[in-house]
Amino acid sequence: MKYISFFFVLVILGCKKEDPLPPSTPPPSADSIPLCDPVITVNHSYDTIYPSDYLMAYPGSWWQYDDGSIDSCTAWEEVLIHYTTYSGNCKLVNEDLWILPEKLSYHGGTNIAFDLNVNTPADYSSTTFGKIYDTIPGIMNSGTSNGGEGSYSYEANGVTEMLPRLDSFIVNGTTYYDVLHKKSTVHMNYSNQGGGPTYYTEYFFAKGVGLVMKIFSSNVGNYTEYKLVDHYIAPH
Secondary structure (H helix, E strand, O other): OOOOOOOOOOOOOEEOOOOOOOOOOOOOOOOOOOOOOOEEEEEEEEEEEEOOOOOOOOOOEEEEEOOOOEEEEOOEEEEEEEEEEEEOOEEEEEEEEEEEEOOEEOOOOOEEEOOEEEEOOOOOOOOEEEEOOOOOOEEEEEEEEEEOOHHHOEEEEEEEEEEEEEEEEEEOOEEEEEEEEEEEEEEEEEOOOOEOOEEEEEEEEEOOOEEEEEEEEEOOOOEEEEEEEEEEOOOO
């Protein structure tokens, strides 16, 4: 099955800092290129950034789904975090070091650390954080992506929203309580077709457990679902 998924996503953290995401100023304009080497200030706090209640990615935890796949988190890892600002033509970099759960690939998704996508580029650009989910119902993110070439080019318009929280949700005969329901919608426009299908991906995250079910469907008849059959949350 060929489809494109968008992961416009959030974050709710438990950590030592009240605000683990310090602000960063935007880069200079394209015609203002930094002329000096980056000035790096090292501040390795070694703060532990713990998983959220809806992604219990504590080392030793695992989740098994009905297609036979198993997601797991086996260790803590050190991750360099870069916040970049500018002073005149010089790039100022504040380098920190956090302790995060090892990157976990949640079913059919992308590599994540707790509930954040973390990108720490080697060129000292500011670390970017992609949101996985939010606890507040509403639009989380939206955007447009373009790809392909010539007659095979396409435009994908996507929106991710958090639907109202579910008090309970039954998966494979097990009742889970306090469940976040996230839905991503992607509409494809192919230049050689004058349009295209719309894809829907739904995620259900149960508090104290993690991802318990994922559904993929479309307006052209596709439908696939993955359900949690067993899991283990390591002591923490």
